[in-house]
Amino acid sequence: MNKHITPAEAAALIPDGAIVSVSSSSGLGCPDLMLKAISERFETTGHPQDITTLHPIAAGDMSGIKGVDYIAKKGLLKKIIGGSYPSGPSSSEPPLIWQMISGNEIPAYNIPSGVLFDMHREAAAKRPGVITKIGLDTFVDPSRHGCAMNEAAKAEAVVEKITFAGDEYLYFPAIVPQVAIIRATTADERGNLTYEHEGAYLGGLDQALAARNNGGIVIAQVKRITKEGSLKPHDVRVPGMLVDYIIVDPDQKQTTQTVYDPAISGEIFRPLDSFRVPEFNIQKVIARRVAQELEAGSCVNLGFGISANVPRILLEEGLHGAVTWVIEQGAVGGVPLLDFAFGCASNADAYMPSPYQFTYFQGAGFDASLLSFLEIGRDGSVNVSKLSFRPHVTAGAGGFVDITARAKKIVFSGMFNAGAKLAIEAGRLVIEKDGKLKKLVNDVEHVTFSGRRAVEQGQDITYVTERAVMKLTPEGIVLTExxxxxxxxxxxxxxxxxxxxxxxxxxTMDAALFSEAPLHLTLPTKAPRTLRGATHG
Incomplete structure (x- = not known):
């Protein structure tokens, strides 16, 4: 069987009413040509109609890779379920998918990325669904929003709260995709897929299994096709027995605004002095203070925002390699990248499939997480997933809920309030004018992280801003610096x-934080691991 077909032929295989799972993380691994072909078929024929799409992380990012915006059309898209969504600056027109969501044209749901991958695995094994504590007392919980992103989504629940073995859990029924659209670098004539130019494996294997095991089809977008038998078996990440059709996009980008960088795919290592260190400003002060929370020898998750600069702080301080960075797309070690390349790393030690990276996070196998905040509530809860006055600027939670649910230590970073006019003079912070928008609020608009559960579980929670450091305690939020x-x-x-x-x-915060000179930072060494009793639940 010749598996190589045109994008138009592949788009014609998707029936009306299909559930379609798409592998992508913003621009990373996005099968953009295939999504474009679906859009073009709909514009020409009016089909496929009323499809539901699943996006465990996100598809597209509004900077050269349209992704889900290709299919954000009334009549084409019936429902969307994503770990996160494309976002854009507040000054720009919202992405098309956000216009549909905010206009209640389709039901839209935000399920934590790791849980959404788990749902694929359960569907593949024909099990009923996922029972988990991930998301309790957050917007995921039915007692709050039940993952609904708009009014249209409230009519149909995607999660319920249950009692199992005398304890409280969330239950996510498995969703069976009829079509999986995944992406790789190379396919051989039998459909075996390798990822040698990709910045991550993401979850293509799990998505392919979910569709194929339930009688569906798998369409793979690749950069090139090679002869049968020419790929090394150990390099094949998705075997050809799971791939039905192949389309070729020789121009597919490695990630947003990056055509191809061999350091992202681990084919070469960049010299350390080629990485840009942050310029001295308020954000760098915060990142430096966050770095002081780390221990040498630890494995640390990293989120988007100010904390993404912390690896560069360690690099500048001569401490590269003291910490192993782990990010949800799957990279382990190396130097996580910034801006539109976030989600990738150069000089990585290894690449984990994203679903297994999330298993690592959900079970709190790592030592700490460095994340951002939009709002902090009286009870220590954090919002990063919704601001009503700027809905399309927030992308949803992604893996935030999976990562924070049981993390031993979390350091949240951000500005104390929004819109302040600040300066740094002679090792001191000068607040020339305070911002009008408070970020420490009585109740956060959207609970992405539950302060109440953090206190119950004994999690170590720190909040770092340009003017203050705070800790979450059973008595409340304590100002420490x-x-x-x-x-x-x-x-x-x-x-x-x-x-x-x-x-x-x-x-008083270390005055050296507010000076351009290096900190001469030293990190305490993490205590060696000892065997401890396993816990479940």
Whole structure:
């Protein structure tokens, strides 16, 4: 059987009403040509109609790779379920998918990325679904939003709360895809897929299994086709027995704004001095303070935002390699990249399939996570997933809920309030004018991380801003450090909607953080691992 067909022929295979699973993480691994072909077929023939799409991470990112925006058309798309969605700056027109979501044209759901991968695995094994504590007391929980992103989604539940073995869990019924659209670098004539130019494996194997085991089809977009038998078996990540059709896009980008960089795919290692270190500014001050929370020898997850610069802080301090970075797309080690290449790493030690990276996160196998915040609530909860006045600027939660649900230690970073006019002078923070929008609020708009569960589980939670460091305790949020030059009452206590507890041992943040000179940072060494009793639930 000749598996190589045109994109138009592949698009014609998708029936009306199909459930279609798409492998992608923003621009990374996005089968953009295939999604474009589906759009073009719909514009020409009016088919396929009323499809439901599953996106465990995201598809497209509004900067050269349209992804899901190709199929964001009324009549084509009936429902969408994603780990996250394309976002855009507040100054730009919202992505088409956001226009459909905010206009209630289709039901839209945000299921944590790791859970959505788990649902594929359960569908592949023909098990009923996922029972998990991931998402309890967050927007995922039916007692809050039940993953619904708009009013249209409230009519049909995708998750329910159950009691199992005397304990409380969330249950996500498995969703069976009829079509899986995945991407790789090379296919041989039998459909065996290798990923040598990709920045991650993502979850293509799990998505292919879910479709194929249930009588569906798998379409793979690749850069090239090679002769049968020419691929090394150990390099094949998705075997040809799971692939029905192949389309070729010789121009597919490695990730957004990157045609091809062999360091992203681990084929070469970049010299360390080729990585740009952050310029000295307020964000760098915060990243430096976050770096002080680390231990040498630890494995640390990294999220988008200010904390993404922390690896560059260690690089600048001569501490590269002291910490192993792990990111949800699957890279382990190396130097995680910034901006539109976020989700990739150069000089990685290894690439884990994303579903297994999420298993690592959900079970708290790692040591710490460095993440951002949009809002912090009185109870320590954090919102990163929704702001009503800027809906398309937030992309949804992605793997945030999977990562934070049981993490031993989390350091959240961000600005204390929004819109402040700040300066740094002589090792001191100067607040020339405070922002009008408070970020420490009585109740966050969307609970992406539950402070209540963190206290119950004994998680170590720190919040780092440009002017203050705070800790979550059973009594509330405790202010532990303030920046030099800051007025405690006017610049901190009066800028929060709720009372902060001022520590009896309140310290001043290290003045070296506010100087351009290197910190001469040293990290304590993580204690060696010892065997401890396994826990479940």
């Amino acid at each position: 303030i920046a030099p030059g800051v007025d405690l009452q006017a610049h901190i206590l009066d800028q929060a909607e709720f009372p902060l507890i001022v520590s009896d041992n309140l310290k």
